[in-house]
Amino acid sequence: MSAVVVAAVLPCSCERDAENVSSGLDDYYYIERMKKLRLAPAYTGDSYRWTVRTASGADSLLSTDREYIFLAQHEGEYVITFELDDGGRGYKQTFPVTVLHEEVEYSPYTASVYEYCPAPGQFVNTMPIYEPGDDTETMRQKAEDDLVNDVMITLGAYGGYVTFAFDHTVVNVPGEKDFYIKGNSFYSDIPGYAEQRGGNCEPGIVMVAFDRNMNGRPDDDEWYELAGSEYNNSATIKNYGITYSRPVEHDPVPDASGTLTDTLYIPWKDNRGNSGHIYKNMYHTQSYYPEWIDAEELTFSGTRLPDNGKDVSGWGSYYVLYSYPWGYADNHPNDSIGLNSFDIGWAVDSQGNKVSLPGADFIRVYTGVNQYCGWVGETSTEISRAQDLHVQADMQPNAAPLTIRRAKQTNK
Numbered sequence: 180m181s182a183v184v185v186a187a188v189l190p191c192s193c194e195r196d197a198e199n200v201s202s203g204l205d206d207y208y209y210i211e212r213m214k215k216l217r218l219a220p221a222y223t224g225d226s227y228r229w230t231v232r233t234a235s236g237a238d239s240l241l242s243t244d245r246e247y248i249f250l251a252q253h254e255g256e257y258v259i260t261f262e263l264d265d266g267g268r269g270y271k272q273t274f275p276v277t278v279l280h281e282e283v284e285y286s287p288y289t290a291s292v293y294e295y296c297p298a299p300g301q302f303v304n305t306m307p308i309y310e311p312g313d314d315t316e317t318m319r320q321k322a323e324d325d326l327v328n329d330v331m332i333t334l335g336a337y338g339g340y341v342t343f344a345f346d347h348t349v350v351n352v353p354g355e356k357d358f359y360i361k362g363n364s365f366y367s368d369i370p371g372y373a374e375q376r377g378g379n380c381e382p383g384i385v386m387v388a389f390d391r392n393m394n395g396r397p398d399d400d401e402w403y404e405l406a407g408s409e410y411n412n413s414a415t416i417k418n419y420g421i422t423y424s425r426p427v428e429h430d431p432v433p434d435a436s437g438t439l440t441d442t443l444y445i446p447w448k449d450n451r452g453n454s455g456h457i458y459k460n461m462y463h464t465q466s467y468y469p470e471w472i473d474a475e476e477l478t479f480s481g482t483r484l485p486d487n488g489k490d491v492s493g494w495g496s497y498y499v500l501y502s503y504p505w506g507y508a509d510n511h512p513n514d515s516i517g518l519n520s521f522d523i524g525w526a527v528d529s530q531g532n533k534v535s536l537p538g539a540d541f542i543r544v545y546t547g548v549n550q551y552c553g554w555v556g557e558t559s560t561e562i563s564r565a566q567d568l569h570v571q572a573d574m575q576p577n578a579a580p581l582t583i584r585r586a587k588q589t590n591k
Contacts, residue, residue: 202220202221202222202270202272203219203220203221203222204218204220204261204272204274205274206274207274207275207276207277208249208274208275208276208277209276209277209279210249210251210276210277210278210279211278211279211280211281211282212251212252212253212254212278212279212280212281213250213251213252213281213285213347213348213349213350213538213569213570214250214281214347214348215248215249215250215348215390215393215537216248216249216250216276217246217247217248217249217393218246218247218248218249218259218261219245219246220245220246220261220263220270220272222263222265222270223245223263223265224263224264224265224266224269224270225264225265225266226243226263226264227242227243227244227245227261227262227263227264228240228242228243228260228261228262228263228264229241229242229243229244229247229259229260229261229262230259230260230262231257231258231259231260232257232258232259232260238260241259247261248391248393248537249276250348250350250537250538251276251278251350252350252352252569253278254278254279254280255277255278256275256276256277256278257275257276257277257278258273258274258275258276259273259274259275259276260272260273261273281347285345285346285347285567285570286345286346286570287345287566287567287568287570287571287572288327288329288345288564288565288566288567288572289326289327289343289344289345289564289565290327290343290344290345290346291323291327291343291344291346292319292320292322292323292326292341292342292343293319293342293343293344293396293397293541294319294340294341294342294397294543295315295318295319295321295322295323295332295341295342296339296340296341297333297334297335297339297340297341297469298334298335298336298337298338298339298421298423298477298479298546298559299335299336299339299423299445299457299467299468299469299477299557300333300334300335300336300339300457300467300556300557300559301459301460301462301463301467301556301557301559302333302335302463302559302561303333303335303339303466303467303468303469304465304466304467304469304470305333305463305465306325306331306332306333306561307321307322307324307325307330307332308321309469309470309471313470313471314471315471315472317471318469318471322341323343325563326341326343326562326563326564326565327564328564329361329563329564330563331363331561331562331563332561332562332563333559333560333561334383334544334545334546334559334560334561334562335467335469335546335557335559336423336447336457336546336549336557336558336559337419337421337479337483337546337547337548337549337550337558338421338479338480338481338545338546338549339479339545339546339559339560340479340543340544340545340546341543341544341545341562342397342541342542342543343541343542343543343565344397344540344541344542345565345567347567347570348389348390348537348538348539348540349523349538349539349540349542349567349569350537350538350569351522351523351524351535351536351537351538351539352569353524354524355522355568355569356517356520356521356522356568357520357521357522357523357538357539357567357568357569358520358521358539358542358565358566358567358568359516359519359520359521359565359566359568360385360508360509360519360520360521360542360544360562360565360566361513361519361562361563361564361565361566362381362383362508362509362510362511362513362519362560362561362562362563363379363381363509363561363562363563364378364379364380364381364502364509364510364511364512364513365378365379365512366378366380366502366512367379367499372491372499375501376501376502376511377489377499377500377501377502378499378500378502379500380487380500380501380502380503380509380510380511381500381509381510381546381548381558381559381560381561382407382484382487382502382503382507382508382509382510382547382548382560383507383508383509383510383544383545383546383547383560383562384404384405384407384481384482384484384507384508384544384545384546384547385404385405385407385506385507385508385521385542385543385544386402386403386404386405386542386543386544386545387402387403387405387523387526387536387539387541387542387543388400388401388402388403388539388540388541388543389401389536389537389538389539389540390540390541397540397541397543400540400541401528402543403526403527403528403534403536404481404482404526404527405506405521405522405523405525405526405527406506406525406526406527406531407503407505407506407507407525408503408504408505408506408507409484409485409503409506409507410482410506410527410531412484412485414485415482415483415484415485416451416482416483417482417531418450418480418482419449419450419451419480419481419482419483419549420449420450420478420479420480421447421448421449421450421478421479421480421549422447422448422449422476422477422478423445423446423447423457423468423476423477423478424445424446424447424475424476425445425468425474425475425476426444426445426446426466426467426468429443431443431444431459434458434554436495436554437461438460438461438553438554439458439459439460439461439553439554440459440460440461441458441459442456442458443456444456444457444458444459444467445457445459445467445468449549450480455551457551457557458551458556458557460554460556463556479545481545481547482547483547483548483549484503484507484547484548485548486548486549486550487500487501487502487503487548487550487558488500488501488548488550488552488555488558489501490552490553495553495554498552498553498555500552500558502518504518505518506521506525507547508544508560508562509560509561509562520568523536523538523539542565544560544562545560546558546559546560547560
């Protein structure tokens, strides 16, 4: 358990002293900031109420659930009151929670990766590098090493994802952005496109989970999408699913230019009756299917954003991928700090209902567009490290993004 709990040694001041020994709540608690404290009373009733005393002396409602997970961004003493209505005398207990500064300073940056599951793509097996003998665990570790050290990783085509965390819970601070994710987007240097925020923008959808069972793993915890600017766009597809098949031996079918060396490379089909291929191009000759995965098929699902790429040349020589206004990773250049930052308050459940989370323990980013832009290749989200905006950092978000190995387009 992440919280440091001090057991009660004095009688509790409450309304049912005789039953206090079995209330399940202590007289007082000590806990580090940004760490969770589960408060689980033993009593049951018809309704429950958790409140915290404000600076003015009033009580502010925290929760009406039987159990409550306390989480605080700042140090200090928080006076909590639990009330139970059972149709009789009820029960009430007030106790302080003292929030302390952590003994070991938190890092503001990505600390761990739990899953690395890219979809096929032209940078797969190179970002990070696959070596013979690597398996799911060694590739997860390589992805973790890269993100911790601010090195770019690819998520591949639509649906490919990574799940990561900090060394603490990112607190949901009302009215503020909570964390920032670096990507590799850039605006075109051709006049006109930059003003329209167009260039190479490959939006990734961001999800968060709160570790309610407090086991330190993203297992049974519910995931919530952070609803970005396109969430309610009529062209956005919810509950989209896609399956990629391992490439089988066949005679490659290049395009007329020869830039695409195999237009029938990796087949895919979706749950909308559509099908297509991940093409192979002359710039990346390694396998695009994750080499460490034995499965013959890879299936991903989630929200699919509208296509954002346009062949502005008219004959396939220059593509512009336009950014969406806000709410997606790898969607704006890194110097657009606010547009690459995320508010946990944007979270919605699977039905699109807004939810209120105390914070986020796990963050998932997945490629949100299923689109192929000719010789430029599939649209694939790439990210490097993330930052908790509520922890002091020496990060320099204005630093130039890492350059991935994609051939530069020319306006011909």
